[in-house]
Amino acid sequence: MTDKAFAAGEPGYRIRPFEQADVTRLFESFAQHGWHKSVETFRGYLDDQRHGARACYIADVGGAVAGYCTLLWKSTYQPFNAAGIPEIADLNVLPPYRQRGVGTALLDAVESAAGARSAVVGLGVGLYADYGAAQRLYVRRGYLPDGCGVMYEYRTVEPCRSIPIDDNATLMMTRALKN
Numbered sequence: 001m002t003d004k005a006f007a008a009g010e011p012g013y014r015i016r017p018f019e020q021a022d023v024t025r026l027f028e029s030f031a032q033h034g035w036h037k038s039v040e041t042f043r044g045y046l047d048d049q050r051h052g053a054r055a056c057y058i059a060d061v062g063g064a065v066a067g068y069c070t071l072l073w074k075s076t077y078q079p080f081n082a083a084g085i086p087e088i089a090d091l092n093v094l095p096p097y098r099q100r101g102v103g104t105a106l107l108d109a110v111e112s113a114a115g116a117r118s119a120v121v122g123l124g125v126g127l128y129a130d131y132g133a134a135q136r137l138y139v140r141r142g143y144l145p146d147g148c149g150v151m152y153e154y155r156t157v158e159p160c161r162s163i164p165i166d167d168n169a170t171l172m173m174t175r176a177l178k179n
Helices: 022-032 039-050 078-083 102-115 129-140
Strands: 002-004 013-017 054-061 064-072 087-093 120-126 144-152 169-176
Touching: 013 102, 022 039, 022 054, 022 064, 039 054, 039 064, 054 102, 064 102, 078 144, 078 169, 087 102, 102 120, 102 129, 120 129
Parallel strands: 087 120
Antiparallel strands: 002 013, 013 054, 054 064, 064 087, 120 169, 144 169
């Protein structure tokens, strides 16, 4: 789908849709970096892609998995769902490939796919420090908060309510796409 080069002498990277063999490759690659995502997650993503519910992209660098990103055509976040806004979900780049354009290339691929069906794309970003690089990337790309405030498990956090700051606490954002 997309082939790009790193610095001279380094292997380039390729962004392409998920294939069956990627399920095991993704599971093993993430496990090698201490990131334990279940093989069922990747099987589910591939199944969703086969049924047209999700678009899934993988980044390969010299034959190694560098990361992946998926796009839900029908978001489970009610404001996006009601407006027909596809949701970018689960962008992950393995540590050795960060700050090298892989995340940007994955976002380019999912935004391009979203732009074929919608004038807007959305995503949710976590609130704690581990999401700092993603927060900055999304703002640089033009994503803006959707105006609904902080969400916990896709539900509005009411004023004065305490929530855990974990992966379920997000700020939902949207970006207008050029058509």
